[in-house]
Amino acid sequence: NAGVMQNPRHLVRRRGQEARLRCSPMKGHSHVYWYRQLPEEGLKFMVYLQKENIIDESGMPKERFSAEFPKEGPSILRIQQVVRGDSAAYFCASSLIVGEKLFFGSGTQLSVL
């Protein structure tokens, strides 16, 4: 079991471009979570998804950010028209049962030039 897989590990975008971050949960896990870690700050919850459903998106910025977890394939966090303030490490996690321990991926470091 390869654990939670995220790609790419590093992503560089210029202001105004789109960023697409991918996450494949652990085998058998249907609960996926996205967190953002800004420099000098703690991990901040963004969104919680199950297959084909967004359950809790209370931590997502209202504009430019979207997430999906389709029936087939990885979960995608999409950031449109990136700005420098979007530069951060984005972590995906999954769990077997909602509310139980989360298993994290190694993250995607997004740098916006």
Place this chain on the structure above:
Amino acid sequence: EDQVTQSPEALRLQEGESSSLNCSYTVSGLRGLFWYRQDPGKGPEFLFTLYSAGEEKEKERLKATLTKKESFLHITAPKPEDSATYLCAVQALEGGSTLGRLYFGRGTQLTVWP
């Protein structure tokens, strides 16, 4: 707003020098408190979950304890390989769709030197 505060921000220990990390929290109702370890460039790695005051969990040189308002991570006779950032997170007893949300502290960066 629910908050998690960890102290100290950074801690340097000599190998074998035991110490404790603190995590204090304010949440309307606590469902669970989690400890994670994070190495540079990696995602957090799960250590413990505590659910009720008085509960204790142990793993090798680490022991986590929980009271009504704080948790401690005790490190006994640490080794250099214990160097990492230790994160505390709480899960509020809001139920329903919010069960997936953890509130993290900023972490304690532990350095153990030989």
